[in-house]
Amino acid sequence: MIPWALLGRTATPNGEDxxxxxxxxxxxxxxxxKPLMSSRMHGSEEALADxxxxxxxxxxxxxxxxxxLGMGFTLRATLDVLPRTATxxxxxxxxxxxxxxxxxxxxxxxxxxxxxxxRVEVGDVADLLRASRGRFDAILLDVDNGxxxxxxxxxxxxxxxxxxxxxxxxxxEHGVLAVWxxxxxxxxxxxxxYAGFAVDVVRVRxxxxxxxxxxxxxxxRL
Ligand SMILES: C[S@@+](CC[C@H](N)C(=O)[O-])C[C@H]1O[C@@H](n2cnc3c(N)ncnc32)[C@H](O)[C@@H]1O
Numbered sequence: 001m002i003p004w005a006l007l008g009r010t011a012t013p014n015g016e017d018x019x020x021x022x023x024x025x026x027x028x029x030x031x032x033x034k035p036l037m038s039s040r041m042h043g044s045e046e047a048l049a050d051x052x053x054x055x056x057x058x059x060x061x062x063x064x065x066x067x068x069l070g071m072g073f074t075l076r077a078t079l080d081v082l083p084r085t086a087t088x089x090x091x092x093x094x095x096x097x098x099x100x101x102x103x104x105x106x107x108x109x110x111x112x113x114x115x116x117x118x119r120v121e122v123g124d125v126a127d128l129l130r131a132s133r134g135r136f137d138a139i140l141l142d143v144d145n146g147x148x149x150x151x152x153x154x155x156x157x158x159x160x161x162x163x164x165x166x167x168x169x170x171x172x173e174h175g176v177l178a179v180w181x182x183x184x185x186x187x188x189x190x191x192x193x194y195a196g197f198a199v200d201v202v203r204v205r206x207x208x209x210x211x212x213x214x215x216x217x218x219x220x221r222l
Contacts, residue, residue: 004028007104010096012152013124020100027071027105029097031151039108042073043208044215045180048140049077051202051217052178056137061085065136065170067125067158068092068143068151072101072109074180078140079115086117089136091125093143093152098122126158132170139167139177146181147188147218159188164195168222177220184216192220 007027008020019030027039037045056062062082066075069092078088090113092098098120101113112118121128125143144150147159157163159179167177177197179188184201192199197220206212 008096008100010094010099012094014152014154016152018094018096018151020104022104027108029070034150036145036151037070039071039105041206041212042071043210043212044204044206044217045070045073045142046077047202047204047208048074048142048178048180048217049081051219052138052140052176053078053081055174055176055221056086057081057083059137061087062137063087063135063172064089064138064140065125065128065132066090067139067141069097069101069120070142071105072112074140074142075112075118076109079112079117082117084117087119088115088117089119089121089128091121091123091128093122093124095122124154126154126163126166129163129166129170134169134172136170137172137175139171139175140180141167141177142180146183146216147179147185159191161191161195164191164197168195168197171222173222175222177218179218179220181216181218182213185218188218192218195220197221 149155200219
């Protein structure tokens with residue numbers, strides 16, 4: 001069996017370990033030694049863009065925020081559905097992840113960081129949200145494996161009442177929040193409703209029409 005090769009090691013600002021591994025053309029990012037994502041199946045990360053940007057794509061100059069660069073699949077899919085006049089801000093907590101996307105991961109999603117519509121902000125998406133009022137037509141969050149902290153314990157705040165209120169105020173009129181999740185989460189759905197969103201739960205397969213594990217996208221519309 002071909003062994004995994006360690007391509008890079010980095011850390012979150014909190015000191016949590018992250019690593020990039022590769023084996024036979026497949027890449028995996030580990031957070032705290034556990035798989036955060038793999039390049040093998042990324043249909044649901046792309047579906048996140050499609051579901052979130054249905055309204056934004058019709059705007060003249062849409063402005064969209066993506067929380068979490070990962071391997072760039074959601075960023076690529078977002079750029080593909082938006083017009084040339086769009087701005088796509090990507091908040092990525094870990095500078096090393098951005099470097100991996102400028103290096104070994106770049107080709108996986110067709111180098112989306114090179115698109116002139118992309119703005120990368122290295123830092124916590126929570127800080128960017130707190131500093132933004134009515135700015136984004138859509139906010140796409142895929143920073144953990146769902147609405148529970150995984151990459152860093154600080155992410156817990158994002159999915160609670162305080163975080164959702166800040167997300168809400170960072171959205172423009174008729175803005176849309178979409179959150180990727182590996183599983184159902186009834187309490188998060190309820191919290192979204194309590195925060196004032198009209199909620200849809202969209203179920204997608206990791207390989208879309210070709211099957212794969214079932215994933216969930218929580219959609220909150222203003
Ligand atoms: C599951 S991956 C994202 C996958 C991405 N949707 C894709 O298509 O490749 C999660 C990413 O979010 C980043 N991240 C985690 N917490 C964050 C935060 N609070 N702010 C910004 N980025 C964060 C991680 O470093 C990682 O790059």
